[in-house]
Amino acid sequence: MDKLKMQTPDLTDKNIEQIAQLFPNVITETKDEKGNVKKVVDFPQLKQVLSKNLVENDNERYRLDWPGKKASLLKANTPITKTLRPCREESVNFDATENIYIEGDNFEVLKILQESYLDKVKMIYIDPPYNTGNDFIYKDNFTKSKEEYEEELGANDEEGGRLFRNTDSNGRFHSDWLSMMYERLVVARDLLKDDGVIFISIDDGEVTSLRKLCDEIFGENNFIAQLVMYSNPRGRQSSNFFPETHEYVLTYSKNISTFKLKGLELTNEQKKEYSYIDEAGNYREIGLRLRGGRATATESPTLHFPVYYNKNTDTLSVSPIEDGIEIIPKFSDGTLGTWRWSKKKIMLSLNELKVRLVNSSDGRKYDVFQKDYLTENKRRKPKSLWMEKEINYDRSKDDLRVIGLNKVFDYSKPSYLIKKIALLSTNKSDIVLDFFAGSATTAHAVMQLNAEDNGNRKFIMVQLPKLCDDKSEAFKAGYKTIADIGKERIRRTGKKIVKENADKLKKRVSPLDIGFRVYKTDETNMKDVFYHPNELKQDQLSFLESNIKEDRAPEDLLTQIILDLGLELSLPIETKKMQNNTVHVVQTNALVACFDNNIDFKIVDIISDLKPLKVVFKDASFKDDKDRINVEERFKRLSPETKVTVI
Ligand SMILES: C[S@@+](CC[C@H](N)C(=O)[O-])C[C@H]1O[C@@H](n2cnc3c(N)ncnc32)[C@H](O)[C@@H]1O
Known part of the structure; x- marks a missing residue:
């Protein structure tokens, strides 16, 4: 009978397996210190295979480096023996729910989830500490006992504690933060599905280094957007120069060729643009001539050709026709331009085209338009600047206030923001992960979206049980840790969503899942003998x-x-x-x-x-x-x- 190994996977082994799949001939075997045979990479052989594209010295290359980077990668790959223990008393509907709330350091939790959630998470949203000079950064050290760990969760700024205040007097101010993020993102990436995506909130302070870091971890080609949130119209009061009114959400796909972004429903304002009508319905006109891109006839010769229009019979063709007026794509300055569609596409889609007279600098002329119909599934691409009033971070306070959690958590995001992200990036039964959960806004957003669109998305929240300061409103209100705030928020918000959507929810096939299973990290269940x-x-x-x-x-x-x-x-x-x-x-x-x-x-x-x-x-x-x-x-x-x- 086999024995279960009871530790997280060794990611180095996994990496070696992946190299073996690409280049089987660079894998060889050797014996470890205990005499067991293990697979290793024959580096001289691998160098040979890649000989044309090797960096030969360590000095000059384009990459982001900081002291501690190598150690971080090693840490990300090393297995740990910690485990999760369920906590029924704090859970809601433990047996039936598919939502998960995990208390613990997210680095450990991400490792623990490696096997179970490998390639399974569709969307990750995180809102990590921004490294403002006041954040608590967690030093990863897995050798501490449970007692030491618990003690340190309360130890705010003690020197040498695991949770320490990262002030800019710390010589490793950026390095410590980068190492913290690097380790977690490397492990988190593996959890994403092939068509999955990660959204990371950040501000001007670390956006540049975080983007470089993500370029390295996810691949520059998987960069989707640096979304700008118009989050604070008044501007940051502490600013000396241009008070910041915005933050960012960095977005990377795991594999840009399989990732699909959904569109947004049209606003009433946008629907008004579809003011023309014919027998097929309402439509708006989009010029067939390429405008913004300004590809000239010389640059795209195959898309530069005349079309012919007979105004008496209202006939359009790409070949000369009787009484046909020639229409040539031109820019307003007379430069020869191109159409957006090929000859073939035009002939196949004639019923979607219309020709009419337009005013131009040299008189009235015929021009060709695409009829873009307003259908029920019509969606618009979301733009990169998010300015709606619901993005204002004051809204996050309202989210907490209406469920009686006023002032218990200062840095929450508006649920609207995360709901919009989930709407754009997930299908109705996907898994959403937030491993800097805070007040659990992501859980709120997932439940709300499920209620609105009949979805069954599931959430996984991870939050450190960091003790609340005993002078804080949260502590006074009876919440010992931030995790306690998060769990209570899910309980209250779930009930509120059910109450507010009662009629809609009656039509669902399965009840809306507002429950969650609570798990907490702990030492392994196995006795600490010196054997593995x-x-x-x-x-x-x-x-x-x-x-x-x-x-x-x-x-x-x-x-x-x-x-x-x-x-x-x-x-x-x-x-x-x-x-x-x-x-x-x-x-x-x-x-x-x-x-x-x-x-x-x-x-x-x-x-x-x-x-x-x-x-x-x-x-x-x-x-x-x-x-x-x-x-x-x-x-x-x-x-x-x-x-x-x-x-
Ligand atoms: C900016 S807050 C997130 C707020 C959240 N988006 C919301 O709307 O409430 C960052 C959270 O990450 C938590 N955190 C920091 N380091 C962590 C770690 N190593 N593991 C788990 N949580 C951590 C902090 O305690 C804090 O609650």
């Missing part, structure tokens, strides 16, 4: 009564197994009594787990009937190797597809 969990052998186990920590409940073990097997945290779980055993069934037959000490053939037979894909028992449940082999053999006979493993 995945290297424990049966003879070593005899030193230990159980390899599982005493304070861990079956649901803790189940969660770690779900993550280890790469299953999503949102899958439905049923806990059943079968014979005298407690059996956990995850999504009908994706996984069945039983952590009881007394495993016998009767329960094996019952579990086999479910034909599960995976079955997990506790190692300590078996008396000896013989017992274990018997159970494995019985599964092979009764349910050959089932893979049986132990923890």
